[in-house]
Amino acid sequence: MRINWRIPGLGAHFLLASALSVCWTLLEVRGSPPEIPLSVVKLWASAFGGEIKSIASKYSGSQLLQKKYKDYEKSVRIEEIDGAKLVKNLAQNMEEMFRKKAEATRRVVEAAEEAHLQHEENPDLQNPLRQGLGCGRVYLWLLLFVDNPQTLVAVLSEVLSAEPFSSAPPGVFQRSAQPWDELSVLGSVGMSPPPLSLTKAYSLSPQSDLWTSEYEYFNAVLINEVDEDGNSVELGGEFLLEPNDHFNNLSVNLSLSVVQVPTNMYNKDPDIVNGVYWSEALNKVFVDNFRRDPTLIWQYFGSAKGFFRQYPGVKWHPDEHGVIAFDCRNRKWYIQAATSPKDVVILVDVSGSMKGLRLTIARQTVASILDTLGDDDFFNIIAYNQEIHYVEPCLNATLVQADSTNKDHFKEHLDKLFAKGIGLLGNALSEAFTILNEINQTGRGSSCSQAIMLVTDGATEMHDDVFAKYNWPDRKVRIFPYLIGRESAFADNLKWMACANKARLWRLHSADHSHVPTSCMSTHGMRRRSQHTQTHIMLRISAPGASQCVQLPMERQPFVA
Structure with a gap:
């Protein structure tokens, strides 16, 4: 019995001369003992193997590979290599x-x-005007006072031959922060400056520097x-x-x-x-x-x-x-240069006053906080009203590494939050301090900075008793409150909490303001290097088969809280 087989992808047919099992079954049904000569079985195996070898040789490229090896065989040699020296050179x-x-x-x-x-x-x-050719006051004066085309061409030629335009790359307009004396340019083509009354009316006095107020960037x-x-x-x-x-x-x-x-x-x-x-x-x-x-x-x-x-x-x-959606302040290289490893507990107010837009802003704020955390950080999220609710119930009273998988998992659970009841902030603060203290003692966290991020629409008390019990006088844990809404009735209590625990208050009025700057943690003691570290620089380099990054912070700049 012959069966034609088509192998997908190879487009080839080969013959499989094998019906042994079928014949065996038929012989058993008829009651006759099987009598297949060994030579026939060998013939089947040889035919089947030959077809497989032919197809494999045709499509695997083995013969071509062997030929290539033989072509280079004469130039290939075996040398002994000093492994230690090789590693040292690398x-x-x-x-x-x-x-x-x-x-x-x-x-x-x-x-x-x-x-x-x-x-x-x-x-x-700012950028109130298009600069045209970037001539600052000269350009505006030309628009106002030049009615002779030849004079206009002469002035523009003089301007473009002066610094900073003469050094501009071909085909590229070089915007420069360096102004020049436009009066000398006008004088070189026999043109007088505008009347004093008009220069005042248009704020064009020679002493004023309108170049900077018309600055543009690419x-x-x-x-x-x-x-x-x-x-x-x-x-x-x-x-x-x-x-x-x-x-x-x-x-x-x-x-x-x-x-x-x-x-x-x-x-x-x-x-x-x-x-x-x-x-x-x-x-x-x-x-x-x-x-x-x-x-x-x-x-x-x-x-x-x-x-x-x-x-x-x-x-x-x-x-x-x-x-x-790109924001450099949320990139890993920026965060790592801006802050040290940290343990963070995020408290989210889900009391009845947080219904609607406020809860939406709270979710976005928490997600933004998570984006500022790196692989060296540890965190957990607690929602509170009259009770304590861990956003991930399987991770009670502990912290997890802030890798992308864990952060995405917690973000998915944020949509399950709903607002009801009253907010008992004191219980939530006590829970957060307990977690951080235990993590600090057992060394299961970052073994570095610690913070509590509080997302709420207000606080009726200062809860100084909680801070006195868990955080004073050392104040090792910083409190960063995020006040949602424009009401300021309870803002003073939150501001006091932040100041009393070496941090600051952030106000979030709408969903557009839910971005959390990395500097909220870097400018208040959770820094890697200098007290002034706020702006960061990175170079990306190419290497064989890899891409490497080097980043450094700026340190010599005024402190801005």
Whole structure:
């Protein structure tokens, strides 16, 4: 009996001459003893094996591999290798590689610290106007007073030949924080400054520095974007991008960096613009680092204000909802540089007053707190009203490692919270202190900083008796209250709790404010290095088959609580 078999994927047929079991059954039914000659069985096996070997040789490439080995056989030799020497050389190469990365990071840190120290905060440093060619007051004067096309061309030529534009890379507009004397530019083409009355009316006195108030930056999302009329959008502008093999063929700009601001933050907030303004000094350092060490990939600068400067410049694309959820302050490299390992108990008020939007904000706030925790941290979440409810009932009176799996698991349980009853904060605080004290004594946590994060809409008491019992006078555990809502009736009690336990109060008015800055823990004693550590810098480097990161904090900057 012959059976044709088709092997999926191989597209080949082979013959299987085997019906032994069927024949055996038929012979048994008929009562006759099986009489299959051994030679026939051998023939079947040979035929079957030959077909398998033929198919395997055809599709496995074994013959081609053997041929390749024979081709290289003459040039292959066996050498004895000193394993200890090999490991030593590898260690030295790795040490040299990381030394270069650390030096590059240090250069960025020093430049950032110096630029920040030299910068004076300007609350009016915003972007009220498109700069056009970036000529500041000269450009505005041209619009107001120049009616001769030849004069206009002469002035623009003079401006573009002056610093800082003469040093701009070809095809790339180099925005600079350095103003120049526009009066000398106008004078060089025989043009007089506008009347004093008009300069006052337009705030164009030669003594005022409107250059800074018209400052713009390249927003990573808005670069090369145009409006309906074909004009560049605000904070956009033409930004030269070219594919580069070193960056996986992404289109990048090796001369400039771009700035990304989280979607829930205002692009032209004075704090953001001031930070972006002084951090432009890093462009030169980024370029120099890449010139010195071509193995560098991305160089990042993350600010506690929320903006993120990235070199080389690359365009960012939002998701289908027009949102970019990225926030550098929630990234692992930023958190690790900003804070030390910590044990955290999160208390969530689920009393009746937390119904509706407040509970929604509370869930988002807790999720945001979890995002600031790293693998070196330990945590648990307790919901409280008149009773104590562990969000994960299987993990009572303990802490779990803040890895991504555990954090995602707890986030799923946040949707199961509902508000009812009255809030007995004292019981919840006692439970949290008991857990932290036990963890500290047994060494099952981070063996470092400890904190209680309190998410509530208010507190009717100060609960000083609880703090006196568990936390004073050493105050080893810090209390970070997050007040939800605009009511201030019970805010004083929460503020007192924070101040009495070496922390501070955070106010959350809406879902847009539910982001938890990493600095809430880094600026109040849960720091890794300096009292001033708030802004962090990272370099990403390429290595054979791997990607490595080096990050350092900025330390030499004014303390901002």
